[in-house]
Amino acid sequence: MQMKSLTMTLSALALSASCGAASAADSLTITSWGGAYQTSQDEAYFKPYTAKTGAKITQEEYNGEAARIRAMVESGNTTWDAVDVDAATAQQGCDEGFLTPIDYSKFGGEEAFVKGSTFECGIPTIIYSTIYAYDADKIKDGPTTIGDLFDTKKWPGKRSLQKTPFGNLEFALMADGVPADKVYETLKTKEGVDRAFKKLDTIKSDIVWWEAGAQPPQLLASGEVVMATAWNGRIFNANKVDKKNFKIVWDGQLLDYDLWAVPKGVKDLDAVYKFIEFASSPEAQAEQTKYISYGPALLAATPHISPDILKDLPTAPENAKTALANDPVFWGDNKEELLKRFNTWIAQ
Known part of the structure; x- marks a missing residue:
């Protein structure tokens, strides 16, 4: 009886252990x-x-x-x-x-x-990507290139940009004619950073800054801005859920x-x-x-x-033709320095 009891106990322990594993x-x-x-x-x-x-x-x-x-x-x-x-x-x-x-x-x-x-x-x-968009109910035959984001003569009005150097410096260089595959190479030089800020200077007085992802659709809907950079999902959701008629400009999108x-x-x-x-x-x-x-x-x-x-995805072949992929190594090495310069630039 003792042996049988011991055997049952050991079997139970083994079963418990195997179930736990x-x-x-x-x-x-x-x-x-x-x-x-x-x-x-x-x-x-x-x-x-x-x-x-x-x-x-x-x-x-x-x-x-x-x-x-x-x-x-x-x-x-x-x-x-x-x-x-x-x-x-x-x-x-x-x-x-x-x-x-x-x-x-x-x-x-x-x-x-x-x-x-x-x-x-x-x-x-x-x-996903950072893009810019506009309200097609307010602008007919709207902008189509990253350069249009910076063209205040052809497209007058306020622009909303995220309050960070990330994305804005890349957009500025592409709008200034730097090919997507040369953007980070250019930003690694002092001259390249200067060039990006010089391009941002051209629209500085027309910028409305956003800090939360919900803001760009709100700013477009209210008419406070004519264009806004945003995360592509936010614009898609505004169209799908709130029945807006926002159009995404995929040219120069920044993939992440x-x-x-x-x-x-x-x-x-x-x-x-x-x-x-x-x-x-x-x-x-x-x-x-x-x-x-x-x-x-x-x-x-x-x-x-x-x-x-x-058709609504950043990776669609048609949308990704001129896309730029984020370089996290570059930003890891340079974020602190560029953020300091960016905040100083905003305050000037």
């Missing part, structure tokens, strides 16, 4: 930005992945604070398995060692993704990325990779475009997107 492997905590974006991820990735694998996904939200990821890793208690990060955090996480380098061989290689979107410690998921990153110290890297592999499939990335107007980073996803959706 299975539970750990079958559950993931994934952190993203909340709002409509995370809702699109839930519909395209989280729910379908759970339905397919039975794995439970616990969602958390943050505001992009790299410090939270770093503190978690340094504490030795990594509770986030995958995090949606911006390009700057992907770069910073690698430089500071709190993100795990990605094994791209598991995802078709770097060549499977939009050129320039891959990072050592992040695998791209979506591509969000990426899946894996904090150092995750308990089951293989389980995380299985989720990312699912989220990096053509079908899943195409599915997300049904819920939000961001383009897929995976090249093979584009043929799976219906034409009526594709």
Whole structure:
């Protein structure tokens, strides 16, 4: 009886341990930005992945604070398995060692993704852009080029720009004739930075600054400005939800990325990779475009997107002809200096 009891006890312990291990492997905590974006991820990735694998996904939200990821890793208690990060955090996480380098061989290689979107410690998921737009109900036959944003003679009126050097310096150089593929090379020189600010000088008295993403559609709708730079998703939503007639000018758009990153110290890297592999499939990335107007980073996803959706994405071939990809390394090296000069310029 004692032997039988011991055997049953050991069997129960073994079963408990195996269930605990299975539970750990079958559950993931994934952190993203909340709002409509995370809702699109839930519909395209989280729910379908759970339905397919039975794995439970616990969602958390943050505001992009790299410090939270770093503190978690340094504490030795990594509770986030995958995090949606911006390009700057992907770069910073690698430089500071709190993100795990990605094994791209598991995802078709770097060549499977939009050129320039891959990072050592992040695998791209979506591509969005900063563009400028106008109200087609107020302007007929409106602007079509990045140069038009700076042409106050042909297009008089106020312009709204984001209160940051990021984007504005790139737009200024492209409007001044610098090819997209030479913009960052030019900005690395003192003469190039001077040239960008000189071009911004030409519209300085006509600028209305915005700091929150909701402001550009509001400024366009009120007629306070005739053009406004904005994140492409904000303009799309204003048209879809609020029935506005805003037109996006894609020429010179500044592309940026969000990426899946894996904090150092995750308990089951293989389980995380299985989720990312699912989220990096053509079908899943195409599915997300049904819920939000961001383009897929995976090249093979584009043929799976219906034409009526594709036309509103920054990655559509027609929209991306003159696009410029953000260089997070450049901004990581120069942001502090350029921000100081930018704030001084605004105050003058």
